Amino acid sequence: MSATPSSTSLRPTETVLQGIPAVAGVQYAPVIRPGARPTVDDGSAAAAVDESNRQGEAARFTTAAAAVAERLRDRAAHASGAASEVLATTATLAQDRAWIAATEKRIGEGNPAVRAVTAAVDQFVTMFTQLGGLMAERVTDLRDIRDRVIAELNGLPEPGVPVPEVPSILCADDLAPVDTAGLDPALVVALATTLGGPTSHTAIIARQLGIPCVVAVGGLDAVPAGTMVMVDGSSGTVTVEPDEAVARRAVELARGQAELARSWHGPGATADGHAVAILANVQDGAAARAASQTPAEGVGLFRTELCFLNRSTEPSVDEQAEIYGEVLGAFDGRKVVIRTLDAGSDKPLKFVGHPDEANPALGVRGIRIADGNPGILTRQLEGIAAAARATGSAPWVMAPMIATPAEAKAFADETRSHGLTPGVMIEVPAAALLADRILEHVDFLSIGTNDLTQYTMAADRMSAELATLTDPWQPAVLALVAIAAKAGVAVGKPVGVCGEAAADPQLACVLVGLGVSSLSAAAAAVSGVGAKLAQVTLAQCREAADAALATATAADARAAASAVLS
Known part of the structure; x- marks a missing residue:
């Protein structure tokens, strides 16, 4: 494919x-x-390390791994948004105890550090590849860490x-x-x-x-x-x-569209005045402050777990309140939607105690973590409520990986007990199909198109071979979005989209045509989405949505919608 x-x-x-x-x-x-990446040593030529030198060789390795991790953390501290998230996650992986221990074990058996690093990473690459799903996403990260550690061991410049x-x-x-x-x-x-x-x-x-x-x-x-x-x-x-x-004319045309986007200042609406809130996805206070400088009308997705990826212990309620307060303060008086911990699978938290699972993407992640960690959700809601009181804000709070109306009810009941507005993520096809029954218990829905697409198409979103399946333009995915949006319209409750699909200006128009009331995307995409919506009418959006739903492939859906919207 x-x-x-x-x-x-x-x-x-x-x-x-x-x-x-x-x-x-x-x-x-x-x-x-x-x-070029550093040459990977297969171990056939290097001599074994004398037993008396093995402790020093192990120390040389741990120093190299620590140096790589420290550089990554430093870059994360000076980056923002998704870049900061990726760098922090990779830094954590660089000092993951599993592969560090596997490398140290091989050095203890007499392997030189470079050979030990190579063999240990190969072991985990094989394991992650076999697991598939989101775990396979870590393979590129692991190989990159391997190359950086080997370069450090050999005194070579960082690859890149x-x-x-x-x-x-x-x-x-x-x-x-x-x-x-x-x-x-x-x-x-x-x-x-x-x-x-x-x-x-x-x-x-x-x-x-x-x-x-x-x-x-x-x-x-x-x-x-x-x-x-x-x-x-x-x-x-x-x-x-x-x-x-021809190429330079195409670039100029695209540049003109970009200039139009830069001149858009909101609020979000179609050309005939149908309001659509254009929001930003953030993961911490710094990202929220940056997003507040764009035309974003608020935050549609605050990924709280990303603040805690490097923590070995759970932050206290007061610490959490301070972190959440930074985001609420950046959008003072405006809409902020906070997602409770979406940990597990490719985002493990050290203080949660994740089980070993054959298929983590289908395992204990998101709201399911609360079952095995009594109090973790309660303490997070206490932190959010404290931040709301301190800032005078009224945040909305949503749970990830909800699959049943019963789960939605349990979350809503606890959230309301803290004086907060409850909603849930629609990422599981079952939740989309039962959106009307879920909406009996919560005040809003937010569709996470990344996972919804992956689970609907039974395709790892990181697989190049399956990239046509994991395209959010897939008509089956759009059909599920339509079901959820229709359920919201029927009872007058908002249904937003906070996945990467909301960052595609053409697809954003289709989502509005399906009945979506808000779109939340990376801050850099906000203006482009808003500018595109301002050029089309609600009728065009609905016609484009109908055209896309009537197709059988993602490519045909994109072409059909484009023909209407152009």
Whole structure:
């Protein structure tokens, strides 16, 4: 199912490679590629470490791993938004006790540090790959950590993306999250990858940077550095050696659309005045303050678990109240939707005690963690309530991974006992199908399209081979969104979207046509979504939604909606 290159062209030398659209926009520039990673030692040549030197070799390894983790944490502290999240998560993985212990064990058996690192990472790569789902997402991270630790052990420069002398388009098989998070959008003006999906780390950070991105591009590996290419993040194409005049006109047209987006200041509404709240996704106070400088009308998703990924102990109620208060304060008097801990699977929290599971993506995650950790939800709600009192705010609170009306009722009852407004995430297809019964207990719904797409299509969102399935334009996913939105309209309760689908201006119009009342996206995407909605009427949105629902593939849904909205 991976994308294959097309030979359709306007000139004999031009080749159009097809991928999956991830971030809209058009750029024309020369290709750059990541620098060579360090050579991985297979252990066949290195001599065993003498027993008397093994303790020193182990210390050399732990020092190298700690140095890598510290650099990642430092970058996280100086980054914001999704980039900060990715860097902090990777730093935690760099000092994960499981792979550290596996490496130290091999050194204790006489393996040199480099060989031990390689073997230990290979062990966990195999394990994570077999587990599939969100765990497979960690494979790229692990290999990147391996390369950085090996470079540190060998006294070599950190591997990564070169800094180009002129604006360039970064093409790669895949990109380590750390490399993507550190890109300068003035010099790396677009991204294209052979692997990855529309909700991969690469796509999410490209959206934050505001640069076009296409993933799962067939034939991209054959394009050498220095080749002039045009990346179209709206159509999902990479055109190799296009006609220069045509390419520059396309870039200018896209730049005009971007200028229009920058001139939009809200509030969110269609051209005929139908109000649609345009909100921002944040994960801490710094991200909220940055988002408050955009036209975002509030926060549609505050990912609370990301504040605690590096914590070995649960934050106290007072600590939590201070963290939540920063976000509430940044949007004083405006709507803020706080999601309770969505930990588990690819976001383990040290103080929760996650069980070993054969399939973590379908296991104990989200609201299910509260069952095995009595009091953790109560203390979080106490912290949110305290922050609300301190700031004079009235936050909405929603639970992730709700699957049944009974779960929704239990959460709503406890949330209301703290004086807070309850809602739930629609990420599980069962919840979408029973949205009307769930709405009997809660005051609002928020659709997380990333997980809803993954679970609906039974496809790992990080799999390049399945990228066409994990496209949120899939008609089956849109049908579930329509069911949930219709249930909200019927009882006069708001239904928003806070997944990455809300950052796609065309898809945002379709979601509004389905009945969605708010859209929450990365702060960098807010203006583009708002500007697009302001150009179309509610009738056009509904017509585009009907057209997309009537198709059988994601590509056809995108084309059908585009024909209406253009």
